[in-house]
Amino acid sequence: MLAGQGWPQVGELALAFALSSLIGLEREIRQKAAGLRTHTLVGTGAALFLLVSKHGFGDVLVSGRIVLDPSRVAAGIVAGIGFIGGGLIFVRRDTVRGLTTAAIVWITAAIGMACGAGLVVLALVVTAGHFIVVLVYPLAERRLPRTRVTEGMLRVVHRDSPGVFRSVLASTTAAGFAVTGVHSRQDDDLAARRAIEVTLELQGAASPTRLASQIQGLPQVVEVHATEAGDSDA
Secondary structure, three states, X not given: OOOOOXXXXXXXXXXXXHHHHHHHHHHHHOOOOOOHHHHXXXXXXXXXXXXXXXXXXXXXXXXXXXXXXXXXXHHHHHHHHHHHHHHOOEEEOOEEEOHHHHHHHHHHHXXXXXXXXXXXXXXXXXXXXXXXXHHHHHHHHOOOOOOOOEEEEEEEEEEOOOOHHHHHHHHHHHOOOEEEEEEEEOOHHHHHOOEEEEEEEEEEOOOHHHHHHHHHOOOOEEEEXXXXXXXXXX
C-alpha cells in the first residue's frame, strides 16, 4: 500500500469534511444558491486533491532528486474538470441550478486521481463521504430553518380533466407558496395518456419537496417532480 494514506490523512479529510459542512450549513440556513452539499463536496474534494499532490507520486520519485514531475498532469486535470463543472451550472432568472452536480463531478475527478495515484484508502473515504452528502444531508436540509423566500419549480403531470389544475393551485397556495409563473405542455405521448404537464414557478418559505408529496396525493395527478434553487437535479 502506498504511503501517505494512513489515519493522519483520513483525519485531515474528516476535518475538511466537518469544517466545509459548517460553512455550508450557514449558507444553507441563509438559503444561498451554494448550500450545505455543495460546500461540503468542494471542501472535501479540495483536500483530496492536495493530498494526492502531496502523497500520490512517491513511487515515481527517486530519493534526493526528482526525475519527473507527475503532479503537472494532476494540475491539468483539476483545471480541466473545472470547465466541465462550469458547463453544468446555469442561471434562470434569479435561480442558480447545477451547483451540486458540478461539485459531484469535481469530487469524482479527485477520487479518480486518488485511485490512479494508488491512494485507495483516501478514495474510499471520500466516496463514502459523498454518499453521506447526497443521501443524508438532504434530509437534514429539510429540517433547517428558512431565513428567506425559497425559489423552486414544480412539474405536475395530471389527467386532462376539469378542476384538476384548480386543485393543484389551491394546494400550492394553501401550503404558503406564491406561483410566479405557469407553463403547460402536451405532446403526443401525453395526449395518448390523456394528460397535461404543467410547470409552476414557486416562491415560498418551505421546501418544494414537501409540497410535491402533498400534490402527489391529489386525485387525477399522475407525476410530480420538485426542484429547488441550486438543486443538483435541475
